Amino acid sequence: MKEDNKSARKFKRKNFLLFPVGVLLLMLVGGLILQVIFNRLTELNRKMLRDIANEKALAVQKEFDLLEQRLSWFLVQAEGQDRETIQSYLQKDTILHTFLTLAPLDSSLQSEDWKKNLKYRLPYVIRSKAGRLQVLIDLRKFNTYFWVGGSGHAYFEIVSPDNFFLMHPELSQVGKANPIHTALKRDWQDTIVLSNYLQLDALRRSVSLKGIFANAQLATSVPLLITADETQEILNLSMLLGVGFLVITITFLQIIYRNKQRVQQLEIEQSELSREQATMRFERLREQMNPHFLFNALGSLQQLIAKDQDHAKRFVGKMAKVYRKMLQDDRSGWSSLEEELALVQAYFFLQEVRFAKALMPINYVIPPAVLKRQIPRLSLQTLVENAIKHTVFTREQPLEIEIIVDDDQVLVKNRYRPRMTSESQTGGYGLEYIASMYRYVELEGFSYEVENGFFVLHLPLR
Structure with a gap:
């Protein structure tokens, strides 16, 4: 009888210990699968963000290249002409005349604080019959021209060498200092920051510009989004997780049921x-x-x-x-x-x-x-x-x-x-x-x- 009591207690103890062991096993397997999902999601999302940021940067650079071509043609035509002729050439360009301004190189505009009047001097000088002229860009009009139609999934900023916004999706920020973003995580090329514009975490990539905004920084920011393909992949992994949990749970319950039957017997x-x-x-x-x-x-x-x-x-x-x-x-x-x-x-x-x-x-x-x-x-x-x-x-x-x-x-x-x-x-x-x-x-x-x-x-x- 003592042996039977000992066997019953042994089976009860095994049955008692089996539950926390099974729970820990479920948590371990679930944690591993969730970690795999998280790592895969992070990798795919980071790749997607890089692609979007690169596409946006290329689109902006292409737009600047086109403006550079227009500006180069205008500078060639304006060289050696009088003031009225240069103005007439500028009026003929339906894009440039909306945000470009000409002023004598020695005028008071040269010393004015562009952060107040938002007229930024470009690195070009026209030698006219009336003397040298400097090319100024009206940042308000320039921003309006660029941000018509919205920024899509990404937006960009242009920051001057002295760390002030030349372009920004919010016109009120132009001419203001670039604030220090809250860095959450860094790797070799990218920075995950808290965007002051979207109030969301975003991937930020910066490249140096040449031409119109020489030595300025083009910063492209992409909010942490997920595409439909990645969503489907996450769904598939989640289904795998559910099936795995179901199989383990059924097996675990069967073991408990058999042990309980044995204990009762x-x-x-x-x-x-x-x-x-x-x-x-x-x-x-x-x-x-x-x-x-x-x-x-x-x-x-x-x-x-x-x-x-x-x-x-x-x-x-x-x-x-x-x-x-x-x-x-x-x-x-x-x-x-x-x-x-x-x-x-x-x-x-x-x-x-x-x-x-x-x-x-x-x-x-x-x-x-x-x-x-x-x-x-x-x-x-x-x-x-x-x-x-x-x-x-x-x-x-x-x-x-x-x-x-x-x-x-x-x-x-x-x-x-x-x-x-x-x-x-x-x-x-x-x-x-x-x-x-x-x-x-x-x-x-x-x-x-x-x-x-x-x-x-x-x-x-x-």
Whole structure:
């Protein structure tokens, strides 16, 4: 039985440990798959952002190249002409005349702060008949020209060598200092920054310009977006994650279910074995108790017949009642307190015949409300018999026994005067039988001890 208990506990422990192990396994596998998805998403998104940034930078550079060609043609035509002719050439170009301005190289415009008037000097000088002219670009008009139609998925900024905006998707920022972006992550070429324009994280790439804005920086920014293709790939990976989790979960639940079935089977087998062993022990104890009781009862009857035949008849009736109860086939092993009290009263009558005035009547304190509660079968009779068998008592010091109910338990008490004979030191079957009944139903509280000069036994009510 101990081996079966150990096996059941072992399986329970394995079943208990299997759950956190399975959860950790699920978390590990899920974490690995999510990490793969995250790494793949980051790689694809970074590649996409680089491509968009490069495309935008190329488009801007191409636009500047076209403007450079127009400006070069205009400069060639304007060389050596008078002021009016140069203005007429500029008027003929429907694009350049919208944002280009001419001014004498030595005029006050040369020293004016372009950040206030937003007229930025380009690195070109026209030698006219009236003297040298400088080419200025009106940044307000230039920005308006470039930002008609929006910036698409990316936008760009042009930052002067002294770190001021020459072009910006927000016209109010032109001429203002380029703020320091909050850098989140860097690698060899790219910078992930917090865009002040979009208030989003964006990939920023910078290249140096030549021509119109010599030595200025073209900074292309692309918000961290995801394309439809990458979304589909993420969806596929997520489906793979879900299938993986489903397979692992089903396998894990099957293992738990099989282990639970095994534990339940072991518990059933253990319960059946415990029941069989308890039944066998009960039968063995009853076989051991019955001859002993019959021997003592017949000895008392023999003495009584010679003294009082009427009393002997009552003795036989009581003995028959007690013996019938002891031989009754009750597989449950439990009986009501009311039945056990009736049995112990009949049994005590037999002992009064045998010991006469050396036994005091039993003191009962039993509330009627508990009479239907149960205690192990034959337990009260066994304890009274033990008190008579193991206690020293005489006519001068008669045996007093109390049977009282206190706090959901029956107390059987007698004065502790142990009989020091070989007969009193043998047996112990009665207490073993009662203890086994309580162990079988897993009801705690059965105990016995010497307390204040009394031997006290505690029988929990069921």
